[in-house]
Structure formats: C-alpha cells, structure tokens
Amino acid sequence: MSEKYATIYKTIGQNIRRYRKEKGFTQETLAEKASISMSYLTKIEAPNCDKSFSLEVLLDISSALDIDVRNLLENIYSQPTI
Template identity: 60%
Template sequence: MSQKHSEQYKIIGQAIKKYRKQRGLTQEQLADRVSISISYLTKIEAPNCDQPFSLEVIFDIAEVLEIPAHVLLEDL
C-alpha cells in the first residue's frame, strides 16, 4: 500500500468496524454478506490496516450496513 494514503485506509477501516458493531454484526457475518473473505475484512478493520481496498468494497459494505457510502469517509 502506498504510504501516501495509509492513514486514510486506517480511518475508513475504523469507521467500518464502528458501524458493523452498531448493527450487531460479527466480522464473519459482514464478510459473508459482502462476499469477501473474513481475513480480508479483518485486515481492513485492523488499527494498523495494511490492506488497500476499492470503492466497490466500500459501496458493498455501506449497502449491507444500510448507510450511505460517504458516511464511511466523513472522518477523512
């Protein structure tokens, strides 16, 4: 991952974790509903996130969490 954007990935990952927990979903449940592996989601949500992810993944996660995708980007 580019060091240039590593902090932004971490912030988005923490937002995903926050809203997942608010919805009462486990990582396994969210990963299953988004059709990504649990290990991929775990890396996305890790406080030291080293996993880049696409807008498509953000859109899919937001849809499952029933929030607008921009909410995951608000703290950037």
Template identity: 45%
Template sequence: MHMSKEIDFKNRDRYVQLGIVIAALRKMRGFSQEQLAEKANVSRSHISSIEAPGIARPFSLEIFFNIADALEIAPADLLNASIFPDKIIHSRKG
C-alpha cells in the same frame, strides 16, 4: 504493481481510518466479522485485515460499496465518517 505493498504514504492513514470506522459501524449494527463479510460478499479474513488497526489494507471501490451497503450507510457517509467520525457515528443517537 502490488498495491498492498506500495501505498502512498498520504493514503495510508485514510485506509487505517476507514478500517476503524468500518469496525465501529459493524459493532453498532451488531454484526460479527463473518456476518459483515457474508453481506458484503468478501471473505472474513479480508474484513479482518481491513479493520485491523494500524494496518493500511487497500481495497477496491467494489468492496467499499458492498461494505457500505452491508452497513446500511451511504458510501459518501462512510467516507465522511472516516474523516469526521464523531459527526457521523454519533449523529444517529436517540
């Protein structure tokens, strides 16, 4: 089964939202895509495709955990941020 071509419709928005949150947190941390890719041990093009708005790019839990660690956020918080982005992203103000 080719995951990238056959994503469950209900999961599509989840991947898109997660990519948006990863991009937002990366920018808040001041990382380039190259820097995040290096820290997460994936290629820059993979980070780019995960972050691309409107494109649902499935990726493994291994990569998810690596990205969370690189962004210095708990994996659960990264998932929560994709569901409740304002609550998580703006809770660290001040």
C-alpha cells in the same frame, strides 16, 4: 498500499468497524453480506491496516451495513496524510 494514503485507509477501516458493531454484526456476518472473505475484512478493520481496498468493496460493505457510503468516509480529511 501507498504510505501517502495509509492514514485515510485506517480511518475508513475504523469507520467500518464502528458501524459494524453498531449494527450488531460480527466480522463473519458482515463479510458474508458484503461477499468478501472474513480475513480481508479483518485486515481492513485492523488498527494497523495495511490492506488497500477498492471502491467496489467499499460500496459492497456500505450496502451490507445499509448505510450511505459517505458515512464510511467520515473524518478522512481531518487526518493528516504522510
């Protein structure tokens, strides 16, 4: 992952985590619903996220959470880029 966008990826990962918890989903449940591995989701949600992800994965996760993908992009522009 490019260090230039690391903060943005971390923010998105934290948004995913927050919405997952609001829905009462475990990481295993969300990973299954989004058709990704639990280890991949764990890396995406980690506070020290070092895993990039595609728009397709983001859309799959938002669909699994039954939310608009824009919700997962909240606060990304309030974070400074490196």
